[in-house]
Amino acid sequence: MSVGLLVEVVGWLGAAALLLAYGLLSSGRLAAGTTYQLLNLAGAVALAVNGIVHRALPSVAVNVVWLVIGLAALRGLARRRHARHRAETHDEPAQPDK
Structure with missing residues (x-):
């Protein structure tokens, strides 16, 4: 597969x-949650790479911010998950999800 096709x-x-x-x-x-954010991260990285190769700087900027x-x-x-786990194991109040 050529580099151009891969991009x-x-x-x-x-x-x-x-x-x-x-x-x-x-x-x-x-x-x-996590799955949604990981899909967004993967998409943003992939589109940023494509944008860099094509020198599409507005697309790169949007995807880096994304x-x-x-x-x-x-x-x-991760912080909220850790706080909930700590609260469950140490009887401390957990922060609610937003």
Whole structure:
């Protein structure tokens, strides 16, 4: 497979990941949790790579911001999960999910 074709496949897979995440969330089939965020991260990385190769800087910028937002969301999910686990094992109050 040529590099050009690989970049196109990566870009289309990224677009599919973002659309799948959004579609599943919007239809109520997926919560805005870890799976949703991982699909968003994968899509953003793939589209950013495609955008870099094609020198589509607006697309790269949007997808880098999308990636940072997804990483922040995953960090928040991990913190809440850790707080709940700590509360269950140490009888401390857990922070509710937002």
